[in-house]
Amino acid sequence: MHVLETSSPSSGFTASRHPLAMLLSLMLMALGAMACPGTPPPSTRPDAGQPQQRPDAGTQVDAGEPDSGIVDPEPDAGVEPPPPFTMQADAEQSLRFEPERFFPFDVRVTRQSSFTGSVALSVEGLPPHVQVAPVSIAETVNAGRLDFTLDEFAAYGHIPVKVVGEGGGKRVEHALTLDIQPGQAALDNAFGSNGIAMPGLGHPAVSINVMAVQPDGRWILVGSTGSTGLRDVLVARLLADGTPDASFGTNGVVVTDICGGDDFLDAVTVLPDGRILVAGAAMAATGNCSDTRYQSVLFARYTSTGAPDTTLGGTGVLTFRISSGSTITPAVLHAVAVDSQGRIVGAGTAQHDDKDILLMRISPTGAADNTFGGDGVVSRDLGTNEEGMGLVIQADGRLVVTAAQGNTNRDMVMQRFTTSGSLDVSFDYFSTWSSIDLVPRTLHLLSNGKFVVGGQMTRATGETEVFLARITSGGDNDTTFASSGYRFLKAGQNDTLAGTGVLPGGQLVAATWSKDAAGRSGIGVVHVSEIGVTLRTHRTDLPGEEKPGAALLDADGFLRVAGVRTSPEQPTEAPFVTRFWPY
Template sequence: MKNLIILLFTLCFTNTIISQDGRLNDSFGIKGIVSTNILELNESATDVLIQEDGKILMLGSGEKLLATKGIALQRLNKDGSTDSEFGENGKVLTTNFDYDAIGISCAIQADKKIIVVGKATHLSDKISSLMLVRYDSNGDIDFNFGKNGFVILKTNNNVIPYDMTLYPDGKIVVVGTLEIQNITYGVIYRFNVDGTIDNSFSVDGVQSIYYLDLNILSCVKVQSDGKILVGGHASLSIDFDNFLFLNRYNHDGTLDSTFDKSYYFFNSPIPQTEETAEDLLIQKDGKIVLLSNYLDTLDQRYIILRRFEQTGKIDLTFANSGIQKTKVSYFTYATKFNIQTNGKLLVAAFTLNSYQATIQRYLSNGILDNTFGVDGIASITIKEKAVILNQIAIQSDGQIIGVGTLFNYDLGLITEEDVFIMRLNTDGSLDHNFGNQGNLISNFGSDERSRDIAIQKDGKILLAGEIFNGLDFDIVVVRYNPNGSLDTSFNKTGKVITDAESSEFAKSIAIQSDGRIVVGGIRYNDNNADIILIRYNPDGSIDKSFDTDGKVITDLGFDEQTKDISIYPNGKIVLGADYYDTAQSDIAILRYNIDGSLDKSFNATGIVFFDTGYDEYIGALNLQGDDKILVTGNQNKGTRSDILTARINTDGKPDIGFNVFGYVTTDLNLGRGLGTSVVQQMDGKILVSGIGDNSFGTNLRNALIRYLPSGMLDTTFGTRGIVYTVLSQIDFSNDAIIQKDGKILVAGASYNGANLDIVVLKYNSNGSLDNTFNLNGIKQIDFAAYYANSITINENGNIYICAESEAYEFNDFVLLSISNSISNTSTSIGLQVIESVAANPNPCSNQTTLQFSNKLDHATIEIWNSNAQMVQKVEDVSGLQYRINLDNLIHGIYIVKVIDGNTNLSTSKMLVKME
């Protein structure tokens, strides 16, 4: 059978708003803005440096699926493109499996090696330590530093680094805090070039500061004479007024008595409620500038700059008093600042409630520079994305690089935060030649994800997921013919994308008896997550008889995260969600009428909050033959979590015929457990697939549990009702179904030593593996680090799986079909690959590079316009990438179709060409 493989990737323009005088500079990245999903799940940028050669080095943190959080480095060329000579495709992620690590600050030695300081939190005792890592200039770890490239200053108390700087001789100075009982000390550490503690500094390499009970050292610089300047703030506790201090230390760690003592610890002449030191710098003339955030007694917030003479006295020539106050909104915070070669000061800030990053520029005398942005302030707003601007750097030509974190409001298991990079021209306008309108989105991240699968009566296959539109995520439903080709009778294109004016994520799909399609998911608004239901007609159009516009959004007052839906024979819809209030998490079960209204015959309100006295989380739900509701998930008891399975009557009350209380918990003796699917057998027994975890995501186990209708474990199944199948260190199941013959199919993943494989397991009804399936009951598919999300089976017994990638640079809708027999288990793929194709850059101008996840052999590349006309064709393409010229194309949206020369399988990518 010929398999048509379609990959759809959409990247549109980021909706960026700049202040009146702001113009995007088209020379950096793609129109000046880059928002980067650097690694797999959550990413943030905390520091940025410009190398001598003009390359941009960015530091932050990131985490991959099933791994600890690590230090992330990315290096870009001067124009914002990826520096392929650094790490892997310009990026390095450094993890230590005993710690979660966050990069705080970085510096470049004279020999071009890179020093990073970070916070390392031990996974078992949760104690935070200072971590140093050194890299060679190409991104490799320097094993001559510390122990195998690392220094972890492990103590019995929390040590949190805030800033770092280097001496010209390579010695390293780090400032931060040390918590001992109820006291937080400010601390200064000095290390030798090899990473050992420098005992010539304050005898033991450490100098502490104590003024009040809470002392925070937040910034440090080394003067040209080797003396150390530190800035910070102190208070009686976190709830009391803060006071600033500025200290100077001699090379040996003693206080410098020549530095004006009145500023060792000073009460500002401004009436105080709260003031925090953020950064300091030293001008060429030796004068010292300190940046702080200040909140007065009337809750008015200011950004404060103070300048001091070399002696430590306040410099009265700066802003006429030595202090510059800039009035800002209550939610605006300054983070870091820098100085231009002409002495002008640049301050980075962000505003929490307006999705806005700002850079302020001051003249050398402390007055706002009205030639920059609007009245001295350049503002950058990205619609529906919160931006925290953490650091700025200045290129040799005066252009300004800003980095930080961009929040996408995806609170699920995939990406929540992306790295944000922007470049401004010297007048404060965004550099349109960098990134996407001044920002760069350099995706290691997700483009589209398939979450759930369903098969219609006619054999057509539905996948639901989400797709990134260049600004946020929308829900997408795709329909395929039984042979895997796109069904163009469905919304004319085979797919329908639904935007509810925010970020929306699909979690489950179900089909009504009349063929209408219901998708349940999550919709994020400014403050929290809500439940969303969307109903489509069989042709893919929105069903406007469902709450007038086809969409129902339910807000229970806090965060609600949809996990699963099911449909009654009469068309009513039951939905399960996690419900988070200020105190705990409960399971919420909602039932809707066929018109989308809440069904008040269900617990009087249409809503049941299932609470066992602990935190509960739902993994899945299903309906029994008698319409009772089965729910599985977990009960979190703090030190451990057990698999929770519950049964609810049709009126919304717990079924006391199920283990008396209406629920049962099962301890897998692995520390943590989660039920991921639940289904009732023909004989009334209840099957739950789940995951057991005994070491925070690094030792996962597949589990199958079967209960009697009464809620007792079925001892005829496996060992006392439980079956474990161990394939590797990391195995997990996401879905399970029961065939008509009673055999069980489970879909999930297993770790192959490098990444995840898709796994399908087939069991006999007694829990033993079915050796008529792929000889041993196990089908393991090494498929570009994808794992199965959902499994279903058609009338002919063919198995279909929707899958998602842990390697998000190639995260696409994937549909696989595998045969259900002893040996004929060749994989046919309904939606994916030759393998995947990525375009960099995208959007692009005259050229872009197509990158393939598998090597091509004599392939053909076709480019089609939006009128379904082929406008360009390239034949005999081989290799892992191909640079394609687009000079003859006008700006617009195109489909790039790649057809493999050997298999005739094809994949497509959406490409945006700009003017």
């Protein structure tokens, strides 16, 4: 085989400048081809000074160099060099609201050998009400922690965000999904609008004093409408979502003017057949409006559609004027219950020479029960002012009443009465605190026979707190609860009790009308263990001012709260309802 070598440009001999030399070269090439018949003739190649595209490699090579079959690619100026570090972290982080708690998220960095600098960590795309502070991973450290916090208004669900690391002039991203879950006892921000429903009952100056929940989840709100001195009783029913129930009364509301005077409701219970029994006070006579009117006890019952239940006294509304001898005494009922025989029992206060505990029992049709106290009425005078506030009926039919007793720095007392209305002297409870004022409001009978009382405590300084007390079945302080039987609590600067509940494990919950140091009103929620240890105290900071008037635990464990509120969008007080997740 013959190999043709060409001179390099530096040899001083250039074929294009010597035509005779070029002709001689071509003749030699032709002779070489004839002398080597087994060698294929060389292909005609373009100018050796130009690059040639090879069909097999797709890479340009110099036509003047030997073809080895392997070509090293030239660097591509459009490709970024690798970052000086990488990040490793979980792909998902669970979050849920808990007061004063943060959720740590760990991030590791692996540096290239050429990079020894710090790495700044941050998170982009955070949803509202979720926060995390940026951190820096120092030069000598390979891991850092981001602390997530959130408030109770954070929306639930799976939210994609980016963890961003920056160092050495480069940026590295890590995809992260936030799994935001409802927190224990946190405001249910999926309820209503951001956790609050404003049912718009269509009546002025509404006051919500007490509430109940039907088995189907519908709300029963009870109180009054109108200015003091001219109030009418109000009963409203809402659907489970907090909107008015159009199948009840007129747009979910029933308003009853008893006799044109000042009327209000302060007690409610829902019967198994869906009828609604309420109690309070009205300016009326006994069963009519024509006789001289005094503040009389009031019973009313409504059908499941909000119509007056005429099986109660023929009209669905009953008033009883209470007298002591020939003297008519103002009276009011603060609690109502139904015993195993369907008889209706109300508890409250009657003003004789001073205020006394009042009990009244009537038949299911509204007649005074003469087997109770001789005329259906029993009163209890302890020598000073007593205001009956709470009532439970024990399995054997005996009645237990809580009351505030005294003129100043009142005590909490509990009295028990037999089924005939006689005082049960085997049970007689008086609190023994000094220099504080106690007013009970709620009363629960536990399965073990003990009692839980919720109420209001006022100190000599005027500051207010709520109290939870547990009393034994024999009428003594239960010293296994907070050592004294009492726990005093507040979520803000001054708190007023709205309602209480007992959780299945024996823990207690209280909702409060809570004022902060500046006097702004909100909702307070307090949880206490079965032995009286405070588990959780929280004040919800909604964009407005709330004045809760009633609260209870429903069958699903939600704490429901109702009252009135104002907001930038609603400067006039209007009813609201909300709920908190189970604890």
